Amino acid sequence: MIRHNGIKRFYTILILFFLYAPILTLMVLSFNSSKSRSHWGGFTFDWYISLFENEHIMQAFWNTIIIAVISALIATIFGTLACIGMQVMKKRMRSVIMGITNIPMLNADIVTGISLMLLFIACRVNMGGATVLLAHITFNIPYVILSVMPKFRQINYATYEAAQDLGATPTYAFTHIIFPDILPGVISGFLMAFTMSLDDFIITHFTKGAGFDTLSTKIYSEVKKGVSPEIYALSTIMFTLVLALLVIVNARKFRPKKKGGAA
Amino acid sequence: MRKPWKSLSKKTRALAAPYFVWSVGFIIIPLIIIFFYGFADANGHFTLSNVASIFSHVNLKALIISMLLSFLSTFVCLLIAYPLAYILAEFGHGKSSLFAFIFILPMWMNSLLRTIAWQNLLEKTGLINTILSFFHLPTMMIINTPWAIVLGMVYDFLPFMILPIYNTLSRLEIDYANAARDLGANGWQTFWKITWPLSLPGVISGITMVFVPSLTTFVISDILGGGKILLIGNIIEQLFTQDNDWNAGAGLSIVLMIFIVISMIITDKYDKEDATKK
Numbered sequence: 236m237i238r239h240n241g242i243k244r245f246y247t248i249l250i251l252f253f254l255y256a257p258i259l260t261l262m263v264l265s266f267n268s269s270k271s272r273s274h275w276g277g278f279t280f281d282w283y284i285s286l287f288e289n290e291h292i293m294q295a296f297w298n299t300i301i302i303a304v305i306s307a308l309i310a311t312i313f314g315t316l317a318c319i320g321m322q323v324m325k326k327r328m329r330s331v332i333m334g335i336t337n338i339p340m341l342n343a344d345i346v347t348g349i350s351l352m353l354l355f356i357a358c359r360v361n362m363g364g365a366t367v368l369l370a371h372i373t374f375n376i377p378y379v380i381l382s383v384m385p386k387f388r389q390i391n392y393a394t395y396e397a398a399q400d401l402g403a404t405p406t407y408a409f410t411h412i413i414f415p416d417i418l419p420g421v422i423s424g425f426l427m428a429f430t431m432s433l434d435d436f437i438i439t440h441f442t443k444g445a446g447f448d449t450l451s452t453k454i455y456s457e458v459k460k461g462v463s464p465e466i467y468a469l470s471t472i473m474f475t476l477v478l479a480l481l482v483i484v485n486a487r488k489f490r491p492k493k494k495g496g497a498a
Numbered sequence: 499m500r501k502p503w504k505s506l507s508k509k510t511r512a513l514a515a516p517y518f519v520w521s522v523g524f525i526i527i528p529l530i531i532i533f534f535y536g537f538a539d540a541n542g543h544f545t546l547s548n549v550a551s552i553f554s555h556v557n558l559k560a561l562i563i564s565m566l567l568s569f570l571s572t573f574v575c576l577l578i579a580y581p582l583a584y585i586l587a588e589f590g591h592g593k594s595s596l597f598a599f600i601f602i603l604p605m606w607m608n609s610l611l612r613t614i615a616w617q618n619l620l621e622k623t624g625l626i627n628t629i630l631s632f633f634h635l636p637t638m639m640i641i642n643t644p645w646a647i648v649l650g651m652v653y654d655f656l657p658f659m660i661l662p663i664y665n666t667l668s669r670l671e672i673d674y675a676n677a678a679r680d681l682g683a684n685g686w687q688t689f690w691k692i693t694w695p696l697s698l699p700g701v702i703s704g705i706t707m708v709f710v711p712s713l714t715t716f717v718i719s720d721i722l723g724g725g726k727i728l729l730i731g732n733i734i735e736q737l738f739t740q741d742n743d744w745n746a747g748a749g750l751s752i753v754l755m756i757f758i759v760i761s762m763i764i765t766d767k768y769d770k771e772d773a774t775k776k
Binding site: 256258 | 525581615616
């Protein structure tokens with residue numbers, strides 16, 4: 236199918252343009268000295284400077300990061316432990332737990348958010364950062380479980396038993412034989428959980444209560460009156476950081492290995 | 499088959515206990531509470547009126563519009579994503595997934611902001627219209643119409659369709675297609691008889707991953723519909739945050755869950771049917 240190469244390239248570029256054009260406009264707007272969204276008033280760094288002086292936005296930013304890190308960490312620990320525990324369970328019990336795990340994945344975010352809100356209200360908990368954290372852990376654990384579980388299928392149990400025959404304690408054998416094998420799943424589960432938490436709006440919207448904001452809820456509250464260009468500036472910084480990180484990680488992968496294995 | 503973990507003590511099961519307790523407390527019980535509110539009136543007596551309120555004029559209209567828009571956006575996503583995933587899989591056979599990653603990367607920009615970006619672009623005096631009028635072309639007025647909402651849905655959820663299709667296509671054995679060609683099938687026959695059926699699991703998980711969030715969103719319709727077009731998500735959100743009518747909101751949430759379950763059953767059935775046909 237080589238003859239269609241031109242069409243394929245054109246199509247790919249067209250979709251890339253569709254995906255990136257809105258992001259690029261946001262980035263351009265972050266340098267626009269006019270507050271208008273369609274009129275170019277000249278190049279400026281002002282929004283980047285005032286961003287760091289804007290307490291509300293910075294607070295929302297740190298809330299977002301802290302919630303994402305902590306919820307992804309706790310979800311990774313709970314999720315990984317659950318996967319290990321499920322290996323020795325009877326099949327029925329295991330499928331019950333996996334069934335429950337699928338509920339937040341398949342259900343609508345709005346229903347998950349509302350159900351958690353009703354739970355917190357029923358328990359008379361004041362909603363704020365803590366309830367958002369609980370909610371994020373809840374919807375993050377399934378992502379960890381679904382990325383760790385498949386790794387167990389590839390494990391060579393004979394090695395694990397051999398290690399014990401040679402005198403290793405079960406814990407030692409586990410951390411040295413099994414854990415390295417599931418580690419890639421654990422890491423990708425963590426990253427997935429972190430991403431989902433970072434980007435969540437709907438569930439946070441229902442569980443945050445008054446006075447607590449993440450970036451998403453902050454942006455939503457500004458939609459009606461117009462989003463401040465400082466938020467464009469912040470997102471530009473965040474997006475560029477992720478992009479740079481990715482390029483660095485991948486560049487390392489492609490570079491021919493140097494002596495000494497400085498991985 | 500070898501029984502895994504035979505050598506491991508049964509006590510290991512306890513490791514799953516924290517998550518089990520967590521999932522009962524934060525997944526099962528909250529759902530029970532929704533059902534409790536959904537089937538109760540303000541005084542706590544059993545009633546079906548909350549669930550039945552879906553048949554009121556406003557709610558039914560919102561549900562129908564939501565269904566139409568989410569069907570349309572899922573279809574458009576599939577139409578755009580399948581050829582792209584195919585090209586990417588062909589291109590990336592044996593190579594790194596970096597190229598495919600470029601198509602997932604936009605998800606790292608806050609999803610609300612990406613929707614707002616479209617608001618900027620589509621506005622009456624927005625960028626697209628500014629460019630159009632600069633060239634003396636007719637301007638377009640799709641902001642605050644259902645078309646803008648479909649555009650927003652397609653844009654927001656397209657990566658959810660690309661990723662699973664790309665994953666199944668890139669794992670396909672190229673030998674199958676080659677064998678079909680060797681046996682005399684032409685390009686289209688090879689695609690329809692071999693590649694498409696084998697990629698169906700990815701297509702189906704893509705469809706559910708786009709359909710459910712499209713059906714239930716209230717954000718996209720809020721930002722790109724200008725608050726004029728109410729989807730079922732908007733109605734539920736307003737019942738909770740503005741009207742404080744939790745019973746009606748919970749009732750409509752139950753209806754929403756019923757629709758999600760139905761769509762799961764239908765897609766699951768197609769999945770199985772195709773598996774048995776082969």
